[in-house]
Amino acid sequence: MHTLKKLAGAAALMLGAAGLAAPAAAAYPEHPINLIVSYGPGGGTDLVARMMAPFLQKYLGSDSRIVVLNRPGAGGAIGFGELARAQPDGYTIGFINTPNLLTIPIERKTAFTWKSYDLLGNLIDDPGAFAVLDSSPVKNLKELSEYAKANPSKVTVGTTGNGSDDHLAMLRFARTAGVELTHVPYKGAGEVRGAVSSGEIMIGAINVGEVLQYQKGGTPIRFLGQMANTRSPILPDQPTFKEQGYDFELASLRGLAAPKGLPEDIRKKLVSAVKQTVDDPEFQAKARELFAPLRYLPPDAYAQELAQGEAQFRKLWDEAPWLDK
Known part of the structure; x- marks a missing residue:
């Protein structure tokens, strides 16, 4: 009987403990x-x-x-x-x-x-694009091709690195146009913008939205073309690469x-x-x-x-x- 009472008491304690409210799990997110x-x-x-x-x-x-x-x-x-x-x-x-x-x-x-x-x-x-300083004599992709042929390897193109849409666009353009371009990789589009602005490079391979942001911020750059299949709704007046004879798109x-x-x-x-x-x-x-x-x-x-x-x-x-x- 004494043993049964002990077991009953232990069971009651266990049931009482089970009835206690368990600590609530922390709600996600609980820190930054x-x-x-x-x-x-x-x-x-x-x-x-x-x-x-x-x-x-x-x-x-x-x-x-x-x-x-x-x-x-x-x-x-x-x-x-x-x-x-x-x-x-x-x-x-x-x-x-x-x-x-x-x-x-x-x-x-x-x-x-x-x-x-x-x-x-x-x-x-965001479609890719080529952009130059407003003061650049090059106004479109045809003129870029002509300039690059007359100045082999002197056209420098800034991108966000090997294998980026910017870099692949540069390579596709070079092969299609039959020209030599010099690749200059950077750590981001902000650095490419700075390099174009300072004259460190001639062409910035930057996405459409980024170029528009920089223009709004006062950077004196303009488009040579956008790489969308059709003109981007945010850039309806700028011809695509395809419209200018370079049939590829990258975004x-x-x-x-x-x-x-x-x-x-x-x-x-x-x-x-x-x-x-x-x-x-x-x-x-x-x-x-x-x-x-x-x-x-x-x-x-x-x-x-x-x-x-x-x-x-x-x-x-x-x-x-x-x-x-």
């Missing part, structure tokens, strides 16, 4: 979230990241705070690698940019591919991702916050002010786009590797 930008300050990705941070904070709630971290270098590989290596806990997210995200693992061994991430959604689709997708392996509840919350941000009329208005061409893709559609792009760039690499000689 780092947002990695793989390019320098002042470029299109950096400007969009800083503009959108308050909207992500709003839709994530819990007094969240987004801290933008610039990790430029190696055409984006430094930042992409840091993002892929981070803990998949929702406290590190980042922008991933094509084609660099796709081309870098093709041209050299890396610790990441686009499959290294949980995709949160694409936001931007940069810019979307958000996190390290692979996010807890499902956190992944869903981040995906929802990205979608709510893109749908927010105030965010859309600010994107227009930055000349950032929005193109939202949910994770599944984003993955399909990246897979197709990877296949195209592998084919291009097999035909004509794009690394500088």
Whole structure:
């Protein structure tokens, strides 16, 4: 009987303990979230990241705070690698940019591919462009071709690195026109803009939205052409490369991702916050002010786009590797 009483007492204690309220799990996010930008300050990705941070904070709630971290270098590989290596806990997210995200693992061994991430959604689709100082004697692509033929290797073109849309555009133009151009890589579009402005280089291979931002900010540069299939809605008066006899198009997708392996509840919350941000009329208005061409893709559609792009760039690499000689 004494033993039975002991067992009954122990059971009662266990039941009492079970009835106590368990500590509530901390609501995500409970501390700041780092947002990695793989390019320098002042470029299109950096400007969009800083503009959108308050909207992500709003839709994530819990007094969240987004801290933008610039990790430029190696055409984006430094930042992409840091993002892929981070803990998949929702406290590190980042922008991933094509084609660099796709081309870098093709041209050299890396610790990441686009499959290294949980995709949160694409936001931007910005066509490439060539831009020069207003004072440049070159007014269009025909004149650029003529100038380059008369001055072999003297036309310097600034890009955001090997395998970027800017670099591939330069190579495609050079092959199509039959000219020699000199590649000058930088850590971001902001540095390319500065190099064009100072006369350090002749051509800036910069995306349409970025050139428009710099023009608005007072930089005296103008377009030679845009690389969209049809004229971008934000640049309706500027002819495409195709219209000028150079039948190719290149653009940069810019979307958000996190390290692979996010807890499902956190992944869903981040995906929802990205979608709510893109749908927010105030965010859309600010994107227009930055000349950032929005193109939202949910994770599944984003993955399909990246897979197709990877296949195209592998084919291009097999035909004509794009690394500088």
